[in-house]
Amino acid sequence: MSTVKIKKGDLVKAIAGKDKGKEGKVLSIDAKKHTALVEGVNMITKHAKPSAANQQGGIIHQEAFIDLSNLAYIYKGKITKIGYKFIEGKDKKDLKKVRVAKSTGDIID
Template sequence: MALHKIKKGDMVKIIAGKDKDKEGKVIAVNTKDKKVVVEGVNMVTKHSKPSAQNQAGGIINKEAPIDSSNVMYLHKGKPTRIGVKMDGDKKVRFAKATGDIID
């Protein structure tokens, strides 16, 4: 299985699609479908019936998943690719543009 380099909490820039050039924080990652949910990006309108949690029901705006190939990690405000290398006995992510270790 391929390694997913974008993680929850990362700041990313959208590089393709209707929200191109927008930036946001990753809320959720779906590794099975290779999709991410980014805060304030790819907004969709959902119609919900009244329920116990939402008594009024109505129209709700929420973020929809976007393919992970359409986002790029932001390091120090600039988009960069991410690589993985061994640091001692543990794997760490690093920004390919600068070589800095991310986590």
Template structure:
């Protein structure tokens, strides 16, 4: 179980996109990377192919380190802890003590 999951709302706390918020699109647990919607945009040159017959220059999100994001709960960025409730391990917001999932 990990502190950040897909579809979580997160806030970027470091880097060029600091203070931006977005939804998590992908979490790479092996390399501790995360991809967030509309954050860390890169310009990629795409060759014409079946997927993109036109090709050209495409803007897309790039992955960055998971340590640069914080989970947002009720509009407030918070650290995440774990507790066992009813025999199930759940994520808990450190700021409020509220169960996340």
């Protein structure tokens, strides 16, 4: 299985599916299932019974998980792929793995 390159808090765009073209912030990632929960993307309708947490019950609109292959990372307003790079620290032994935008070569985090 490949490494998950998109992380919580990233800005992404849906490139496939019913919400193609919508942008949102990643709320959570499930690396084992290779899916992500994105704000405002892949909205579903859920019917809930009244409970202690939701006393009213009724119809709830919430986000559902979407496959990571249907998402693209947005960097400076444009879609880009993500790569990795090792950067040396103070000592030559200290190597830090960072994400890099493939389109510009800039370090993301």
